[in-house]
Amino acid sequence: MKPLTVVPDVVADCAGIVSLARRYRHLFADHPDPGAPPRPAGTDPFDPYRDTEYEDDDRYHVLQSAWMPDDLRAAIFAAITPEGTPMGDYYVQVNRYDRGDYVLPHRDSLRQGLYMLSTSGSDGLNAQHDPGTMVFVPDRAGTFVEHDPQAWHWVDPVVSEERYTLVTIPPLPHRSDAPSGEV
Amino acid sequence: MILTAGPTEVSVDPALPQEVESVLEGLRPSAPADLTGARSRYTDLAVDEPELRDRLIAVAAGLPGTPDPATVRVHRHGVGDFTLPRRAGDSAAGNWTLTFPLTDSEVDGVTAWTGERFERLPDRVGAGLVLEPGAWTWVSPVRGAPRYSVVMGVR
Numbered sequence: 001m002k003p004l005t006v007v008p009d010v011v012a013d014c015a016g017i018v019s020l021a022r023r024y025r026h027l028f029a030d031h032p033d034p035g036a037p038p039r040p041a042g043t044d045p046f047d048p049y050r051d052t053e054y055e056d057d058d059r060y061h062v063l064q065s066a067w068m069p070d071d072l073r074a075a076i077f078a079a080i081t082p083e084g085t086p087m088g089d090y091y092v093q094v095n096r097y098d099r100g101d102y103v104l105p106h107r108d109s110l111r112q113g114l115y116m117l118s119t120s121g122s123d124g125l126n127a128q129h130d131p132g133t134m135v136f137v138p139d140r141a142g143t144f145v146e147h148d149p150q151a152w153h154w155v156d157p158v159v160s161e162e163r164y165t166l167v168t169i170p171p172l173p174h175r176s177d178a179p180s181g182e183v
Numbered sequence: 184m185i186l187t188a189g190p191t192e193v194s195v196d197p198a199l200p201q202e203v204e205s206v207l208e209g210l211r212p213s214a215p216a217d218l219t220g221a222r223s224r225y226t227d228l229a230v231d232e233p234e235l236r237d238r239l240i241a242v243a244a245g246l247p248g249t250p251d252p253a254t255v256r257v258h259r260h261g262v263g264d265f266t267l268p269r270r271a272g273d274s275a276a277g278n279w280t281l282t283f284p285l286t287d288s289e290v291d292g293v294t295a296w297t298g299e300r301f302e303r304l305p306d307r308v309g310a311g312l313v314l315e316p317g318a319w320t321w322v323s324p325v326r327g328a329p330r331y332s333v334v335m336g337v338r
Binding site: 001045046048049059100102104105107122126128131132133134135136150152154156157159 | 218219220221222224263265267268290294296300301302303319321323324326
């Protein structure tokens with residue numbers, strides 16, 4: 001299993017990205033899908049081995065790559081990547097959590113980059129470092145996190161009024177002046 | 184099966200946490216149900232000392248049912264310890280589980296399905312949690328200070 005990587009201060013302008021994300025709040029899709037039929041009574045609320053694409057047991061809001069306005073995408077790349085990075089080569093998604101939202105424990109199938117866009121004294125990511133170690137990574141705006149795709153990870157119900165993160169597939173290349181290494 | 188967890192108030196003698204800590208000898212590693220590729224990390228103590236066990240069982244007084252003395256356990260989570268998602272025990276039909284912390288914390292607690300959504304229930308002495316058989320719970324990596332909690336099955 002690839003060890004957990006946590007690098008602070010990778011994203012240069014989190015406030016600017018969050019400001020744009022707030023402007024485009026109407027473009028976020030909700031999980032669970034409010035238009036989905038109600039689940040039968042007694043349905044198990046959680047399956048740790050669910051398909052990684054199934055997110056309607058989770059509770060958060062997603063601005064997916066296909067719906068992302070050009071100025072927000074450009075701001076994200078300008079804040080993280082070297083100039084000239086081809087934006088079309090990366091899937092980019094902004095996640096918003098309102099108070100009480102969460103992502104249940106799961107594993108992924110693809111290598112991803114996670115970037116924290118907001119700071120909190122209470123919220124963060126729980127991620128597996130090795131078979132016997134889970135780590136809580138507190139929300140600090142600008143922090144980059146990468147875990148093994150097969151690592152278990154989750155976000156507990158959020159205490160803050162709002163939490164923003166960015167997910168890219170694969171992780172973006174980082175500017176040459178960005179910090180590097182594992183923490 | 185409804186699979187929910189419900190908060191409840193319990194009365195915890197203020198002397199109990201220190202008393203529990205003082206008898207936590209002979210602790211053995213936990214052997215919890217794990218997820219593929221990961222294992223929980225905390226310490227599990229079967230409370231065999233009759234007087235302490237009775238005092239812990241007394242916390243359940245006033246709640247429906249009768250605690251099973253054979254199931255009274257104390258869990259210790261050091262800083263960084265955690266319990267992966269697991270279901271409440273359902274070894275006997277109609278049984279449920281009572282769990283309650285012996286320590287307060289601003290940052291640590293239990294996450295559980297409470298019927299409409301998952302909720303994070305911060306550790307507060309006196310705040311119990313009733314788990315129906317099969318209810319999901321977990322303890323995320325502990326951040327503040329060592330955490331003590333009691334788990335017991337109730338008939």
